[in-house]
Structure formats: C-alpha cells, structure tokens
Amino acid sequence: SSRTFWFRDAIVYQIWPASFRDSNDDGMGDIQGIIQSLDYIKSLGVNTIWLSPMYDSPQIDMGYDISDYESVYPPYGTVADMDELIKQCHSRGIKLILDLVVNHTSDQHAWFKDSRSAKDSSKRDWYIWRPAKYDADGTRRPPNNWRSNFNQPAWTWDETTQEYYLHLFCPEQPDLNWTNDDCRNAIYKSAMEFWLKKGVNGFRVDTVNMYSKPMDFPDAPIVDEGAETQPAGMLYCNGPMMHTYLKEMGAILERYDAMTVGELPNTPKTADVVRYVSAAENELSEVFQFDLVDLGRDPVDLLKLVKFGLPDMKRIVNKWQRFTEGNDAWTTVFIENHDQSRSISRFASDKPEHITDSGKLLALMNMALTGTVYVYQGEEIGMTNVPSTWGAEEYLDVNSINYFAAVKKRTNGDKAALEQAVQNVNKTGRDNARTPVQWSSAPNGGFSKTPTTKPWMRTNDNYTTINVAAQQDDPESVLNFYRKAIGVRKQRNSLLGRGEFRLVEEEDEKMFKFIKIAEGGEKAFVVLNFTAEEQTYEVPEEVGNVEAVLDTRADGKKGTLKPYEGRLYVSV
Ligand code: TEU
Known part of the structure; x- marks a missing residue:
C-alpha cells in the first residue's frame, strides 16, 4: 500500500465556487477566479483546498445536484480549467480535494432520465423506486413517512411509471441505489476515478453515511405531532451496508494516496464514529461531526435558534477532541462551511465593535485544536451574517x-x-455563508472583474469595511491574525495540531480554557474570553513555566482579557 497520512497535518481552505471570485463578469465565481487567487490562498499558510461542487448541474441545490460528474458547470469553466487548477495548485505545494456527491444525482443526470423512462429500463434499479400505499378510501400514500432534509416528503410520485422514488434532499436529487453493483461501479468510475486520474488528492464526501438505507423502509417514529412527515435521519443514516461500501471506496482511494473527509450526521456515539475513521479499517480518512455547528438548533425546527451556553460548546469540543484517545482514528476542526451561518455571528459577536476581536478569537481557538483544520472562504477576514x-x-x-x-x-x-x-x-x-467574498471596498465587494457587475447574490452590506484589501497590510486585521496563527500552528504542530486536549473549568460561562499536551510533554494553555466584558484569569499551575506566543490583541495585558480577546501560552 502506498497510503500515507498527509491529511492529518493538512490545513484546508474551503472554496464555494459560485461566490469566490468572478473573473469574467457574469456575476458568478469561476475556476479562473480561483486560479488568479492561488497566491492569496497560499499566503494564508494553508496547504490544501477543498473545492465545493463545480460539476455540471441544474443548480437546484447549488451544484449538490450533479447532472454529469465528468464535466464542469459552464459558468464556472471547463474540464481544461480544472486541469489547469490542479496543476497550478500542485506547483505551489497545495493539494486539491473535490466534493464527492454520490448519495444522489440530479434528476437531469442521464442515469436518472433512463431510470425513470420505463419500469424495464436497464437503469431502473440504479435509483430507489417503490409502489404506492393506499388507504382504505383509496388515498395514495408514499411508501413511508420520511421527511427529506429540506422539509418535504422524501418520496415523489412519478406519473409515467406509476411509482414513487426516494430523495433524501430535493425532488430534483433522486437517491442512488447503492445495493446495485453496476450502479456502485459506475459511481466509482465516473465520480471518483475520472478525477483521481487527473491528480486530485481526495474528496470531501457529501452525506457519506446515507448510502445504505434499511431497504424495507420502516416508518419513522412520530415526534412532530400532526405533521405529514417525520424526521427520519436516525433511520436513513448508518445503514447495514455502510462499512462494506466504504471499504470498496477505500481500496480505490488507497491506490492514489487520496484522502476523504465524510459528512457524518446523526452519529452521536463515538465508538460508531471511530469505526468510520480508524486507520486500520481503511474507510474514511476523517469525518465532519456536526454537534458544534448544530448547537442551539431547535431539534424539530432546525432553522430556529434556541439558547445555549458556553459550557455546552465546551462539552462538544471536548468530546470530539478526545474521541481519538487510545485508538488510531483522527478528528477534524471546523466552525464554518457553506451550510452554516457565519461563526462570528453565531458563537461570538457581530456588533461592529466586536467583529475583529471575535474573528481572531475563533481563529485562535481553531488553530490550537487537534485535528485537520478547515477554514471556510471569508472566515479569514471575519465575514459575518447578512x-x-x-x-x-x-x-x-x-x-x-x-x-x-x-x-x-x-x-x-x-x-x-x-x-x-x-x-x-x-x-x-x-x-x-454564500454571499460573495469581499475582496475590496469597490462596489459589490470587488467580487467581479468589473465591480459594477451585479453578483448572482447580494453582497453583505458590510463589504465597505470588511474586505481583503483593507486587511492585507493591517497588522491587527483578522486576515493577518489568521496568517500568524496558522504559522504558529505549523511551527508547533505536535502540540497544537496533534497534542492531547484537556478542558479546564468546564462550567465557566465566560471563558473557554484548555490545555494541550504534546507527546514529548510540552504544554500549551489557551484562554478565550467569550464575553463583551473584561475578564481575569490565572495560568493553571500544572502547565508549568510558559510564555505567551499568540495574543489576539496588540495591547494585551497579562492576567486580563479584553472583550473577545484570546491568548495562547506555550511551555518554555
Ligand atoms: O449537506 C448535508 C446535510 O444536510 C448536513 O451537512 C447538515 O448541514 C448538517 O447536519 C449540519 O446541520 C450536504 C451539503 O453540504 C449540502 O450543501 C447539500 O445541500 C446536501 O448535502 C445535499 O447534497
């Protein structure tokens, strides 16, 4: 086997192509815009890029509905542009991973068009078709009561062939039938090997634990009384064949020394997660676990925010920092992506006077945590909610x-x-998370080549003050703090990127404090003030002699933290 574990020390920057940079004035980001920005990305200190779907797609779900794995959405560019992107990344020492979206395709994919054309289509069984159920009075009902991830029934009736098909997301995103061998092999060939052969270094794997469903499709228990459908995530995640499928994928990935990071919703037990990411199992390299970004979401009305405290956040970080102790698994660190609101607004404060401090505070937290760390476009300049x-x-x-x-x-x-x-x-x-990246104070944040071009989505109004150009040369900016913090993390990787995590004072509602311990015994102490008031603290005796190596403010004073200030100490 030629497999290495390079990804464990990766610092990954996520690009969401529609909103990254528009090089040709059509109001949409594109691959050439990314290529033109590679030196900027490199200047952050990151060494890997995750590019969200750039495949051809009707864009019902911004490219997570793919109609052809082997071509590129024309407004983003061409396969030749992708070849150039791969080359330009590699020549800068940056690895590139793509999104692998294979739980479902678009309903415009040739496979689905064929599948839905007739019951005896050779591709009928590549998707999940089931007959209707009928009430005593003849009312037609779907095969079960599952609710899709987008608040709709998970089954859609097809008039032509008089059956329902399953879609865990939009009706335009029919679920593939992974139990069909031909279907699985076509996925591996078209969605994976086509790009691996071109040199991509792996994949972020969309909804990875949904491939295997309980094929008898039991009803979900009723938690939303009186509603037409019920949340069913615990039923359609982690089905019986998951580990078999992932071992097949692992065998392919191994040949290319490629990494994977899979989304793992609805998997609360650490032992279950370990199985997916244990090195010996050769399934996934690492996973995204969503407890932190789901914190404060109402369990039924997922878009409603309910109150949470700092101790809740600490307990979650603690759980997923420590679940790899004593095994060969690996973890990830992230607080933003294209599915989440902005972390400053969500976890700190987006009051104008606190944005810069909050952005740096969260940067320090992430760069001091163990695991592969992910930064989402715009996070590095402190972009906020709209x-x-x-x-x-x-x-x-x-x-x-x-x-x-x-x-x-x-x-x-x-x-x-x-x-x-x-x-x-x-x-x-x-x-x-999907507003255009704010490059400058020019109209629309300088997103397009010609700033007066109207972007596909409105730019956040605060682009006039929060933008790359304004921060480039400001030593106190969020951007330059990211550069500094990433530098310190890389320099002290065995401590910050790989050390053991120990939570300090779990119940403290105001400050998040933790200790890191490197294999050689070196220690770090991190203290983060999550309030708008000044706080005082002491360095715990057990960490011994330390010096402050990172402070989110230039005017920091030992023993006190200004609002949303954070500090990192390391053994001397
Ligand atoms: O999202 C799947 C999904 O629903 C979770 O990631 C969810 O966001 C998580 O539980 C946190 O609350 C993926 C893509 O990231 C998303 O953009 C797509 O819409 C979806 O799959 C369908 O492909």
Missing part, C-alpha cells in the same frame, strides 16, 4: 425558500410568523 434588515427575497437557498413556504402554509400566510421565519434564517440560514 444584515437582519434583509427581506425574504434576498435569501436564495432552496432550504430557506422551502422553509418560508412551509411557514406560510402552516400559518395561512401570517405576516408575523413569516417575519419570525426570516429572522430565524438570518441567524442560521445557509445563505449567510
């Missing part, structure tokens, strides 16, 4: 749109209820 004054029409994500529609339907168009729904989405909606 203004709460934006109306419903500014939100373009299918999940937000479905949510507004569901609230309207449930409340018969009640104005106050809709306004509340807009406020919920403002706090938790995916749109917050």
Whole structure:
C-alpha cells in the first residue's frame, strides 16, 4: 500500500465556487477566479483546498445536484480549467480535494432520465423506486413517512411509471441505489476515478453515511405531532451496508494516496464514529461531526435558534477532541462551511465593535485544536451574517425558500410568523455563508472583474469595511491574525495540531480554557474570553513555566482579557 497520512497535518481552505471570485463578469465565481487567487490562498499558510461542487448541474441545490460528474458547470469553466487548477495548485505545494456527491444525482443526470423512462429500463434499479400505499378510501400514500432534509416528503410520485422514488434532499436529487453493483461501479468510475486520474488528492464526501438505507423502509417514529412527515435521519443514516461500501471506496482511494473527509450526521456515539475513521479499517480518512455547528438548533425546527451556553460548546469540543484517545482514528476542526451561518455571528459577536476581536478569537481557538483544520472562504477576514434588515427575497437557498413556504402554509400566510421565519434564517440560514467574498471596498465587494457587475447574490452590506484589501497590510486585521496563527500552528504542530486536549473549568460561562499536551510533554494553555466584558484569569499551575506566543490583541495585558480577546501560552 502506498497510503500515507498527509491529511492529518493538512490545513484546508474551503472554496464555494459560485461566490469566490468572478473573473469574467457574469456575476458568478469561476475556476479562473480561483486560479488568479492561488497566491492569496497560499499566503494564508494553508496547504490544501477543498473545492465545493463545480460539476455540471441544474443548480437546484447549488451544484449538490450533479447532472454529469465528468464535466464542469459552464459558468464556472471547463474540464481544461480544472486541469489547469490542479496543476497550478500542485506547483505551489497545495493539494486539491473535490466534493464527492454520490448519495444522489440530479434528476437531469442521464442515469436518472433512463431510470425513470420505463419500469424495464436497464437503469431502473440504479435509483430507489417503490409502489404506492393506499388507504382504505383509496388515498395514495408514499411508501413511508420520511421527511427529506429540506422539509418535504422524501418520496415523489412519478406519473409515467406509476411509482414513487426516494430523495433524501430535493425532488430534483433522486437517491442512488447503492445495493446495485453496476450502479456502485459506475459511481466509482465516473465520480471518483475520472478525477483521481487527473491528480486530485481526495474528496470531501457529501452525506457519506446515507448510502445504505434499511431497504424495507420502516416508518419513522412520530415526534412532530400532526405533521405529514417525520424526521427520519436516525433511520436513513448508518445503514447495514455502510462499512462494506466504504471499504470498496477505500481500496480505490488507497491506490492514489487520496484522502476523504465524510459528512457524518446523526452519529452521536463515538465508538460508531471511530469505526468510520480508524486507520486500520481503511474507510474514511476523517469525518465532519456536526454537534458544534448544530448547537442551539431547535431539534424539530432546525432553522430556529434556541439558547445555549458556553459550557455546552465546551462539552462538544471536548468530546470530539478526545474521541481519538487510545485508538488510531483522527478528528477534524471546523466552525464554518457553506451550510452554516457565519461563526462570528453565531458563537461570538457581530456588533461592529466586536467583529475583529471575535474573528481572531475563533481563529485562535481553531488553530490550537487537534485535528485537520478547515477554514471556510471569508472566515479569514471575519465575514459575518447578512444584515437582519434583509427581506425574504434576498435569501436564495432552496432550504430557506422551502422553509418560508412551509411557514406560510402552516400559518395561512401570517405576516408575523413569516417575519419570525426570516429572522430565524438570518441567524442560521445557509445563505449567510454564500454571499460573495469581499475582496475590496469597490462596489459589490470587488467580487467581479468589473465591480459594477451585479453578483448572482447580494453582497453583505458590510463589504465597505470588511474586505481583503483593507486587511492585507493591517497588522491587527483578522486576515493577518489568521496568517500568524496558522504559522504558529505549523511551527508547533505536535502540540497544537496533534497534542492531547484537556478542558479546564468546564462550567465557566465566560471563558473557554484548555490545555494541550504534546507527546514529548510540552504544554500549551489557551484562554478565550467569550464575553463583551473584561475578564481575569490565572495560568493553571500544572502547565508549568510558559510564555505567551499568540495574543489576539496588540495591547494585551497579562492576567486580563479584553472583550473577545484570546491568548495562547506555550511551555518554555
Ligand atoms: O449537506 C448535508 C446535510 O444536510 C448536513 O451537512 C447538515 O448541514 C448538517 O447536519 C449540519 O446541520 C450536504 C451539503 O453540504 C449540502 O450543501 C447539500 O445541500 C446536501 O448535502 C445535499 O447534497
């Protein structure tokens, strides 16, 4: 085997192509825009890029509905542009991983068009078709009561062939039938090997634990009384064949020394997660576990934010920092991606006077935690949620749109209820992460080649003050703090990137404190003030003699922290 574990020390930068950089003035980001920005990305100190879906797609779910794995969405560019991107990344010592979206395809993929054309199509069994159920009065019902991830029934009726097909996301994203050998082999060949042969270094694997379903499709228990459908994640995640499929994939990936990082929702038990990422199992390299970014989400109304305290956050970090102790598994560190609202708004403070400090505070936290660390585009300049004054029409994500529609339907168009729904989405909606990257104070944040070009989605109004150009040469900027913190992490990787984690004072509501211990005994102490007031602290005796090596503020004073200030000490 030629497998190495390079990914364990990777610092990954996630690019969401629609909103990264528009090089050709069509209002959409593109691959050439990424190529032109590689020196900027390199300047952060990251060594790996994860590119979200750039494949051809009708864009019902921003490219997570793929109609052809082997071609590129034309507004983003061509396969030749991708070849150039791969080359330009590698020549800078940057690895590139792509998104692997193979739980479902678009309904416009040739495989699905064939599958839905007739019951005796050779590809019928590549998707999941089931007959209707009928009530005593003849009312037609889907095979079970599952709710999709986007708040709709998980089954859609097909008139032509008179059966339902399963879709755990939009109706335009039919689920592939992984129990069919031909289907699985076609996925491996088209979605994986086509790109691995071109030199990509691995994949972020979308919804990885949903491939194997309980094929008898039992009803989900009723938790949302009176609703048409019920949340069913615990049923359709981690099905019986998952580990068999992932070992097949692992055998392919191994030949290319490629990494994978899989999304692992609905998997609360650490022992279950270890099975997916244990080195000996050769399944996934690492996974995204969502407890932290799901913190404060109402369990049924997922877009509603409920109150949480700093101790809740600490307990989650502690759990997923320590679950690899005594085994050969590996963990990840992230607080943002294209599915989450912005971390400053969510976990610290986006009041104008606290944005810079909050951005640096979260950067320090992440760079001091063990595991492969991920930074999402714009996080490195402290981008925030969109203004709460934006109306419903500014939100373009299918999940937000479905949510507004569901609230309207449930409340018969009640104005106050809709306004509340807009406020919920403002706090938790995916749109917050999807506004164009703010490159400068030029119109629309300088997103397009010609700034007056209208971007596909409105730029966050705060681009005039929060942007790359304004931060490039400012030593106190969030951007330069990221560069510094990434540098310190790389320099002290055995301690910060790989050390053991020990939580200090779990119940403290104001400060997050932790100790890191390297294999050689070297220690770090991190103290982070998550309040808008000054706090005092002492360095715990057990860490011994230390010096401060990183402070989020230039005017920091020993023993006290200004609002949202953080500090890192290391053994001397
Ligand atoms: O998202 C799957 C998904 O629903 C979770 O990642 C969810 O966001 C998590 O439990 C945290 O709350 C993936 C993609 O990231 C998303 O953009 C797509 O819409 C979806 O799959 C469908 O492909």
